[in-house]
Amino acid sequence: MVDNNYFSSNYTEARKRFRAATEHAGGCIHTYAAGCKGPDGDPVTTDVAVIGNPDAPNILLCNSATHGVEGFCGSGIFTGILQNGETDNLPPNVKLVLIHALNCYGFAWLRRVTEENVDLNRNFVDHKKSHPKNTEYPKLHPILLPDLWNEKTIAKCRRRLEAYASKTSLYKLQSALTGGQYDYPDGIFYGGREPTKAHRRFLQIVDDHVGSPQHILFLDWHTGLGEYGNGQLLGMTRPGSPHGDRVYKWFGHGLETPAEGQAVSAPLTGTIGSGLRRRYANTDTEITSLTVEFGTYPVREVLMPLIADNWLHVNGKPNSALGREIKAQIKKALYPDEEDWKELVWVRGRQIIRRGITGLGNL
Numbered sequence: 001m002v003d004n005n006y007f008s009s010n011y012t013e014a015r016k017r018f019r020a021a022t023e024h025a026g027g028c029i030h031t032y033a034a035g036c037k038g039p040d041g042d043p044v045t046t047d048v049a050v051i052g053n054p055d056a057p058n059i060l061l062c063n064s065a066t067h068g069v070e071g072f073c074g075s076g077i078f079t080g081i082l083q084n085g086e087t088d089n090l091p092p093n094v095k096l097v098l099i100h101a102l103n104c105y106g107f108a109w110l111r112r113v114t115e116e117n118v119d120l121n122r123n124f125v126d127h128k129k130s131h132p133k134n135t136e137y138p139k140l141h142p143i144l145l146p147d148l149w150n151e152k153t154i155a156k157c158r159r160r161l162e163a164y165a166s167k168t169s170l171y172k173l174q175s176a177l178t179g180g181q182y183d184y185p186d187g188i189f190y191g192g193r194e195p196t197k198a199h200r201r202f203l204q205i206v207d208d209h210v211g212s213p214q215h216i217l218f219l220d221w222h223t224g225l226g227e228y229g230n231g232q233l234l235g236m237t238r239p240g241s242p243h244g245d246r247v248y249k250w251f252g253h254g255l256e257t258p259a260e261g262q263a264v265s266a267p268l269t270g271t272i273g274s275g276l277r278r279r280y281a282n283t284d285t286e287i288t289s290l291t292v293e294f295g296t297y298p299v300r301e302v303l304m305p306l307i308a309d310n311w312l313h314v315n316g317k318p319n320s321a322l323g324r325e326i327k328a329q330i331k332k333a334l335y336p337d338e339e340d341w342k343e344l345v346w347v348r349g350r351q352i353i354r355r356g357i358t359g360l361g362n363l
């Protein structure tokens with residue numbers, strides 16, 4: 001049975017537990033203020049735990065809450081790892097850097113996006129170049145943002161999206177909506193036109209605590225895609241390249257490559273992993289980068305609360321009764337409040353971290 005104390009019910013509790021667990025594990029904690037407040041009026045922060053040999057050549061860098069509200073999962077796993085002794089005997093050549101609540105605004109407000117309404121995992125494109133074009137999204141945008149959010153407009157939205165899916169496919173619908181778009185700041189999965197504050201904070205944390213090691217294993221923890229409670233590793237994971245061979249050797253199963261169109265995720269632009277690779281381009285640092293994605297509910301059930309939450313912050317009132325209802329929906333879609341889900345996530349999450357440490361330790 002999973003110790004329920006690892007998994008929290010709100011951002012404030014999660015932050016407190018993570019910080020206490022870091023102290024318990026003998027790690028150092030570093031705090032980065034986001035410059036904005038949570039719903040309780042308190043400033044929100046990103047907290048970073050650093051554990052192990054400070055001069056270790058290999059770094060396991062784990063990040064949570066790139067997508068705000070998805071951070072409950074990573075938070076619970078990181079807290080558990082620190083709390084139950086998993087980090088007590090790190091190999092001397094491995095340092096662990098755990099980023100708690102990178103998009104702390106989104107975590108606290110139960111949103112997937114940042115305070116700029118940006119999908120942080122689409123924001124790491126090179127903004128000096130022209131932004132990627134999503135030619136399908138404009139066809140769907142008006143459907144997603146009605147003036148009012150009620151039974152009638154919700155039904156209409158569902159109907160139109162289903163019509164699009166039956167004309168193309170559910171995967172095409174998912175790609176059009178979730179692949180990322182750079183032209184509608186009030187839309188969903190908007191990648192932004194410049195680096196967000198959380199984007200800059202991530203690069204700062206990397207400069208401060210990762211530096212110039214020989215190898216970085218980067219794991220970015222998400223929820224919402226895939227089978228209930230199942231943890232997939234997404235990235236360039238086919239054998240045949242140095243990266244693919246490595247992840248195959250270290251993790252062995254549960255690997256998917258979205259670019260090949262078979263994974264739970266559509267191909268994406270501007271991911272945080274691509275930002276990390278750009279940061280270390282033309283250096284000697286070798287990078288292994290994977291997204292950890294835990295399934296919750298079917299795609300349709302996850303998409304509607306995201307659309308509703310976007311409507312709420314553009315056209316609605318988050319503090320209204322409808323606002324609270326939508327918040328409960330988005331939280332449940334990305335963080336099922338069920339003990340057995342947390343148990344599945346904990347066991348698989350711990351396995352992934354253990355394997356990552358072993359892989360880096362054997363380098």
Ligand SMILES: [Zn+2]
Pocket residue numbers: 067070121222223224
């Ligand atoms: Zn995500």
